[in-house]
Amino acid sequence: MRESIIMKIHYGTALGAVVLVAVHILYRITMMSFGDSLEYENVVANYKFVPYAIMLELILVLLSVHGFNGLRVILLELKQGKSYEKVVTYGCLASMAILIAYGSRTILMTSMGMT
Amino acid sequence: MTDPQIVEEQSSAESSSSKTVTLRMAKFNPEHDSGTQFVNFQVSYERWTTVLDAILDVKKHLDHSVAVRYSCRQASCGSCGMKINGRPRLACFTKISELNSDVITVEPMNNYPIVRDLVVDLERMFDTHKEMKPFIIREDSEITTNTKEFLQTPEQVEEYIQFANCIKCGLCNSACPTMATDSSFLGPQALTQAYRYVADNRDKGKNERLKIIDDSHGIWRCHFAGSCSQVCPKGVDPAMGIQMLRGHLLGFKK
Numbered sequence: 106m107r108e109s110i111i112m113k114i115h116y117g118t119a120l121g122a123v124v125l126v127a128v129h130i131l132y133r134i135t136m137m138s139f140g141d142s143l144e145y146e147n148v149v150a151n152y153k154f155v156p157y158a159i160m161l162e163l164i165l166v167l168l169s170v171h172g173f174n175g176l177r178v179i180l181l182e183l184k185q186g187k188s189y190e191k192v193v194t195y196g197c198l199a200s201m202a203i204l205i206a207y208g209s210r211t212i213l214m215t216s217m218g219m220t
Numbered sequence: 221m222t223d224p225q226i227v228e229e230q231s232s233a234e235s236s237s238s239k240t241v242t243l244r245m246a247k248f249n250p251e252h253d254s255g256t257q258f259v260n261f262q263v264s265y266e267r268w269t270t271v272l273d274a275i276l277d278v279k280k281h282l283d284h285s286v287a288v289r290y291s292c293r294q295a296s297c298g299s300c301g302m303k304i305n306g307r308p309r310l311a312c313f314t315k316i317s318e319l320n321s322d323v324i325t326v327e328p329m330n331n332y333p334i335v336r337d338l339v340v341d342l343e344r345m346f347d348t349h350k351e352m353k354p355f356i357i358r359e360d361s362e363i364t365t366n367t368k369e370f371l372q373t374p375e376q377v378e379e380y381i382q383f384a385n386c387i388k389c390g391l392c393n394s395a396c397p398t399m400a401t402d403s404s405f406l407g408p409q410a411l412t413q414a415y416r417y418v419a420d421n422r423d424k425g426k427n428e429r430l431k432i433i434d435d436s437h438g439i440w441r442c443h444f445a446g447s448c449s450q451v452c453p454k455g456v457d458p459a460m461g462i463q464m465l466r467g468h469l470l471g472f473k474k
Binding site (some may be wrong): 112178182 | 434
């Protein structure tokens with residue numbers, strides 16, 4: 106994939122994450138007090154509310170893509186070499202996939218009431 | 221009748237007193253030295269003495285072994301780039317009097333392999349410069365039948381002319397923080413030259429050049445520190461050129 110496409114995704118995910126995290130925080134502080142919003146029942150209720158669960162899943166994907174690409178860029182600047190760069194790129198991709206899979210599993214199980 | 225201005229200049233030259241400054245010079249020969257050592261020289265200077273004049277004075281009278289690269293002495297050739305009091309500058313374009321310091325430290329530029337003392341190897345910079353295809357790309361030419369001169373309006377010239385002032389001194393690459401860690405980074409000099417031709421309306425090689433710079437060690441690794449623009453002795457703004465190129469790659473500019 107061309108670097109310009111990767112960087113467009115990088116900037117796009119950053120913007121998307123800022124917007125969705127802002128919605129998430131506003132939701133926390135406008136619906137009830139911040140302390141109450143962290144109560145077990147209220148947290149589980151968020152996951153059971155499908156639109157909110159979708160938003161949490163989107164935040165997970167956006168932040169994982171943005172974060173692991175950022176890590177890849179930092180590591181590429183730190184050291185150079187063909188095999189090293191390959192390991193970094195595929196390592197970041199694999200880590201991103203694992204994190205998204207694990208996070209999605211948690212969101213899915215909680216929204217289905219499997220807690 | 222004597223011109224009063226000339227009389228004034230002569231009298232000011234007569235009354236100027238020579239001061240002395242400590243020239244702290246880096247000495248390093250990779251063939252038999254393990255690290256850089258600094259040697260101090262006391263040199264006298266006038267208001268108009270440049271750092272290069274002082275170095276050449278040392279070379280002539282105090283230490284013949286000093287290695288320094290220079291040529292035009294008028295900031296046109298870009299040969300005498302070095303770190304002067306911690307900042308990349310052209311030695312021929314930096315007057316001792318303007319540094320306001322009793323100690324002038326001269327070192328080789330950062331981010332380049334050292335050949336000896338103040339001389340660095342600029343080969344990689346010239347290679348990346350060549351990689352950018354620094355020439356007008358188009359199928360026809362001014363000497364092709366039925367074509368004339370490629371006339372440009374002043375506005376079209378304005379688009380790229382400041383970037384054409386680059387003298388390849390390498391100060392921008394030396395000041396770049398990304399170049400310090402990423403040895404494969406193209407560098408502000410090469411990227412600016414890519415923009416110089418992309419912005420030239422006579423050139424048709426835009427896509428070729430954008431493809432070259434759109435690499436994992438290309439334009440996207442610039443952090444926009446802007447130090448390249450700060451140190452350029454010719455007033456070129458590489459940081460702006462790089463941002464304009466990004467605009468082309470992101471589709472903001474046609």
